[in-house]
Amino acid sequence: MLEIKDLHVSIGGTEILKGIDLKVGAGEVHAIMGPNGSGKSTLTRVLAGHPSYIVTKGSATYEGKDLFQMPVEERARQGLFLAFQYPIDIPGVNNAYFLKAAVNEMRKAKGLEELDAMEFLEFLKEKMKTVEMDESFLNRPVNEGFSGGEKKRNEILQLAALSPKLAILDETDSGLDIDALKTVAEGVNRLRSPKRSFILVTHYQRMLNYITPDHVHVLMGGKIVLSGGKDLAFKLEEKGYEWVKQD
Amino acid sequence: MELKQFQEAYERLKRGRRGEPSWLRILRDGAKDFFLRNGFPASDNDAWRHTDLSAFRELPFTPGEDAALISPGELKVLQDKAGKNFILVMNGKLMREYSTIEPGVEVMGLEEAIREKPELVEPHLGQCGASGAEAFNALNTVFFRSGLFFHVPEDMTVKEPLQVVFLADPAKEHATFFLRNLVVIGEGSKAALAETYLSGNGRGYFSSAVTEVFLGKNAILDHVKIAKENAKVFHFASTRTLLRHASSFSSFTLLTGGRLARNECHAVLDEEGAACALNGLYLSDGDQLLDQQTFVDHRKPAGKSHQFFKGLMAGNSRGVFNGKVVVRQDAQKTDAHQTYKGLLFSDAAQVDAQPQLEILADDVQCSHGVAIGQLEEDAIFYLRSRGIGEKEAGRMLAQGFALEVIERSGVQRYKDELISLIDEKLSEQLGNRKG
Numbered sequence: 001m002l003e004i005k006d007l008h009v010s011i012g013g014t015e016i017l018k019g020i021d022l023k024v025g026a027g028e029v030h031a032i033m034g035p036n037g038s039g040k041s042t043l044t045r046v047l048a049g050h051p052s053y054i055v056t057k058g059s060a061t062y063e064g065k066d067l068f069q070m071p072v073e074e075r076a077r078q079g080l081f082l083a084f085q086y087p088i089d090i091p092g093v094n095n096a097y098f099l100k101a102a103v104n105e106m107r108k109a110k111g112l113e114e115l116d117a118m119e120f121l122e123f124l125k126e127k128m129k130t131v132e133m134d135e136s137f138l139n140r141p142v143n144e145g146f147s148g149g150e151k152k153r154n155e156i157l158q159l160a161a162l163s164p165k166l167a168i169l170d171e172t173d174s175g176l177d178i179d180a181l182k183t184v185a186e187g188v189n190r191l192r193s194p195k196r197s198f199i200l201v202t203h204y205q206r207m208l209n210y211i212t213p214d215h216v217h218v219l220m221g222g223k224i225v226l227s228g229g230k231d232l233a234f235k236l237e238e239k240g241y242e243w244v245k246q247d
Numbered sequence: 248m249e250l251k252q253f254q255e256a257y258e259r260l261k262r263g264r265r266g267e268p269s270w271l272r273i274l275r276d277g278a279k280d281f282f283l284r285n286g287f288p289a290s291d292n293d294a295w296r297h298t299d300l301s302a303f304r305e306l307p308f309t310p311g312e313d314a315a316l317i318s319p320g321e322l323k324v325l326q327d328k329a330g331k332n333f334i335l336v337m338n339g340k341l342m343r344e345y346s347t348i349e350p351g352v353e354v355m356g357l358e359e360a361i362r363e364k365p366e367l368v369e370p371h372l373g374q375c376g377a378s379g380a381e382a383f384n385a386l387n388t389v390f391f392r393s394g395l396f397f398h399v400p401e402d403m404t405v406k407e408p409l410q411v412v413f414l415a416d417p418a419k420e421h422a423t424f425f426l427r428n429l430v431v432i433g434e435g436s437k438a439a440l441a442e443t444y445l446s447g448n449g450r451g452y453f454s455s456a457v458t459e460v461f462l463g464k465n466a467i468l469d470h471v472k473i474a475k476e477n478a479k480v481f482h483f484a485s486t487r488t489l490l491r492h493a494s495s496f497s498s499f500t501l502l503t504g505g506r507l508a509r510n511e512c513h514a515v516l517d518e519e520g521a522a523c524a525l526n527g528l529y530l531s532d533g534d535q536l537l538d539q540q541t542f543v544d545h546r547k548p549a550g551k552s553h554q555f556f557k558g559l560m561a562g563n564s565r566g567v568f569n570g571k572v573v574v575r576q577d578a579q580k581t582d583a584h585q586t587y588k589g590l591l592f593s594d595a596a597q598v599d600a601q602p603q604l605e606i607l608a609d610d611v612q613c614s615h616g617v618a619i620g621q622l623e624e625d626a627i628f629y630l631r632s633r634g635i636g637e638k639e640a641g642r643m644l645a646q647g648f649a650l651e652v653i654e655r656s657g658v659q660r661y662k663d664e665l666i667s668l669i670d671e672k673l674s675e676q677l678g679n680r681k682g
Binding site: 048049050051052071072073075076077081082084087088089090091092093098101102105106109141158162 | 623624625626628629630631632633634635636637639640643644646647648649650651654
């Protein structure tokens, strides 16, 4: 699905990622953990194609194609999805209108017919149940005035509606109370499938209580310094990131 | 237009106006003297600092008569589109045969009203106010030949909004149109009025439009103004409203057309508890200059004024916003707010925004804010990351920016029409945008 080799990334002349290697197979769930400032968010954004980040070295191959040659929207249309750590407010753009435009772009890319307003609403109502979102959100501007938890749910709603092949979740757990976290995690669990892969980026282990990863990686100082199974997350929670350094 | 030409035109037209009542002659002469004394506003005039008149001054505009060209067939199409309470004013003339007006509502040409209803016209025409004499307003007073008189008697609700299309269809370049509209809404009455300014052909002209609105006690008027004349037109317009006790005026102005379009919204809250909401949006591209001015005069206690304007500038165009609020000593418990937001679509586009608050009362709630920006890179990225193409993302953000002001304006009745006009203009703006 995704293969990253020796990836180096800079922003504003400062190197943040200093040689990342990562291989994500179909249906796998990878957790990337690390302290603040280790480069976790940079990794998610460079994969999605944020224009501020510059790849100085290395490669990322997504389904056999050079990811960095694809424009942002093309990556999305090919099934790559990023749930933002800080979803952006889009004043004046109605959430339902935005979601419909996005869903129809995906459908076009797959050679499917676009959904009309009625069909889309039916489709979306189904998806909204999975994240326990109220229908009133559809008529509000995208993310504007949403609480932190509502924004994260809206991200997972988009994830459900766009049904990507590779979903990258950037700190989706941060700022969520325990109930919201459970809802979001259940949403993700329902979307797990042998064809869909996940990269969960998180600072804390707590989300991994609800979503069990196949692999856990520790990112520190722009490099993956340790990889292991799901138990690694518990060990990190117990001993802290200092322990990895000492090792 | 030079002062000499102005004076010649004045003398020429004066001969044809012998039948006018003396009060009107006095009004016109006063305006003429004002204009001759002051001329066109100079660049050091604060309200004109950002609006360069040199291109306008260089063109040979001469006030005079003009003939219509548009065919009756096309007029019928306009009328059919508009439905009930449709009024067509072509080259300043009310076209009764193409207009349909609800019974009970008094609508007539202003020249007719001056003859037939002097008791309603004389106390109002040119009496809106103290917002001060101003060159283009004075020019309009000197030269207006016609326009619309709209009177709603006391305690009447006009069900359908009155939709007026002012169509200018000059037979030659550099024609002038001086329109003067007078709207008198009686005590306790309620009405809605939409003014749309259109060009019938591609010729350039000078369009001067002054609408004076008088709201009686507890009266309500919803007002929409749309100016989408062709790219050679110079449009100088003002809406001047005088509000009596607890009356309410809400307006929305959409400017998309003209080479230079300047629209002034003046509201005088002359008695206690009056409220006005002035909203608007302009979208410019090419070499356009679109200029929105507001002036709100709180004279008496417990008045409310809310202003929300936006500008979206593309190409080499310029936007101007100048908003002034005066709260007089007597106007305690005033609630006055003003916001302007500008969005620049290109590096060459410019905007000048200037809010001014002058508060002489001490127990008031007042605020103003200006924000100018470009399309946000992070917002574009967010939309693109959902598969939406870059150009479409820009269009969606711009549309969202524009819609916010419509949503907040309470002009639900006109929403669809406004949105389609905005979309039309946005695709022009973005079509010309590089990258």
